[in-house]
Amino acid sequence: MNRSVLKLSAGRSHDIIVGARLENLGRALSHVVSGRRALVVSASPIARRYARTVLKGLRSAGFETALGLMPDGESHKTMAVVQRLYRHALSAQLDRRSILIALGGGVVGDVAGFVAATYMRGIPFVQCPTTLLAMVDASVGGKTGVDLPEGKNLVGAFWQPKLVWMDMFTLSTLPDRQWRTGIAEIIKYGMMADRALFELLENNDLARLKKSPKFLETLVARSAAIKARVVSKDERETTGLRATLNLGHTFAHAIETVSGYKTYTHGEAVAIGLCAAARLGVCVGTFPLSGVPRVDALVTRWGLSTRVKRALSRPKILAAMARDKKSVNGGFRFVVPVGIGRAKVVAHVPPDIVVRILKEIGL
Ligand SMILES: NC(=O)c1ccc[n+]([C@@H]2O[C@H](COP(=O)([O-])OP(=O)(O)OC[C@H]3O[C@@H](n4cnc5c(N)ncnc54)[C@H](O)[C@@H]3O)[C@@H](O)[C@H]2O)c1
Ligand SMILES: [Zn+2]
CATH class of the missing domain: 3.40.50.1970 (Rossmann fold)
Incomplete structure (x- = not known):
């Protein structure tokens, strides 16, 4: 316990x-x-x-x-x-x-x-x-x-x-699909705040996790502790710190909205969003290029997809992202990974960069 x-x-x-x-x-x-x-x-x-x-x-x-x-x-x-x-x-x-x-x-x-x-x-x-x-x-x-x-x-x-x-x-x-949905958020915590957690996930898989109550407890406790730490410093999302919990989520919410919440669970969309955020991090200079295949490999290892199953209307995706509460006038606002284990908000990401990223995840 x-x-x-x-x-x-x-x-x-x-x-x-x-x-x-x-x-x-x-x-x-x-x-x-x-x-x-x-x-x-x-x-x-x-x-x-x-x-x-x-x-x-x-x-x-x-x-x-x-x-x-x-x-x-x-x-x-x-x-x-x-x-x-x-x-x-x-x-x-x-x-x-x-x-x-x-x-x-x-x-x-x-x-x-x-x-x-x-x-x-x-x-x-x-x-x-x-x-x-x-x-x-x-x-x-x-x-x-x-x-x-x-x-x-x-x-x-x-x-x-x-x-x-x-x-x-x-x-x-819990059905496997729901397990994977939770795993996507744990991958997110590793990427945004806990490199060792990310590495722990790189060395394991769902079959092993389901057989090991101790390992499961560790993953859950570390993840919940990260969320608790962030919330205790920024309970009402006023300093921007709590916003870093949204790593991958601007992409994910747009995918969920445009696909009518039917095709993807939240975590499945988050996994794709994390792959997109890694690529965006490379574009804005916060994430190494070598990190992209690492994130893709981890997402795949846990049975999640790195790209959308089929293309969705790109204008609708862009419109959904612009409506997202994380966007500001004159460009998009995103959370990007800073290496593995840290994240920050970047504002004014030009639309052409966003489109480039969307293409890479099949949109
Ligand atoms: N408040 C927050 O900070 C916050 C953060 C993230 C997500 N959310 C919200 O959480 C919701 C998604 O939560 P979720 O993914 O748990 O979905 P959910 O609550 O719909 O549960 C998913 C399915 O699993 C079933 N289920 C639950 N426990 C089970 C168990 N032990 N065994 C078998 N089946 C079980 C449920 O009946 C349901 O059909 C969304 O509405 C989202 O907006 C809130
Ligand atoms: Zn989420």
Whole structure:
């Protein structure tokens, strides 16, 4: 088990426990919150497997419990679902000292977190992530929210959990595609902040990772620690430091948007975006040419693609990138790798360079 502390301003902080067990969450929570009512929010495929264990642990620690189910998947990350969960919270008689537990992937975490941020002007909550992506990314950092028909994550709140509780055994049921999606973010952390992590990935693969709980715990703990460190220094994305977590993401978001979120998972698009960011780093002089085949090889090694499967409309990709919140007038703004293990934001990247990069990733 690995425990780290995410320290925030005004004396706020919380633990991140990697390698915890679901059955022990109730006991741990009884030391963290004063109330004794708990609502577990989850989606059926996850609840079916794991909710009973969490609920049982909560009850034996003295909590009165309820389960609030939401439909599964990104298309249900909506205000309508949030409203339904408010009613679950009311009928479970949750008050401001009660606790809400998000048990699931990033979708459940974002929605349940937003419910916690807004129900009765905010109640305590716990992130209990069950996908690799949610463990290394979505559950840490306090961003909660929902999508609108016009775009992803357009409504939300910063609301920090009281605890992040990761049980690696939940990943035993995760489909390979979801594993790879999380791996893409871990590759990102290696590239932007941790050369040794990058090298660890270069010497391993998915089959070995799934057989080695210790190795898995190491990868998750190091990744979550990088995110926690960045968030603790720039919680609300005001200094530009938190923006470096978006390495590869301007390309990735454009690929996801233009392909209608159907062809690629987020991580699959991020992997392609990392290959693009490496090439862009070469163009702007922050990344060695020899690093490009290294990044491509790592992405391939973990079963991810370095290029898009089929071309998408380049004007649409460029328009999506220009709309991305990371762009500014008169050129594009990107995060680029600075060697392996560091990243920075560069502004005013000329459109012809961007087009050159797009061609290299098949766009
Ligand atoms: N708040 C943040 O900082 C942040 C960061 C990154 C991503 N996100 C958000 O996270 C979401 C993506 O998260 P995700 O990739 O976890 O997707 P997800 O929550 O949709 O989960 C993917 C699928 O895996 C299933 N699943 C979950 N746990 C499982 C398990 N243990 N075994 C078997 N199946 C399981 C889910 O039911 C779902 O069908 C997006 O909405 C994204 O915007 C938020
Ligand atoms: Zn991401």
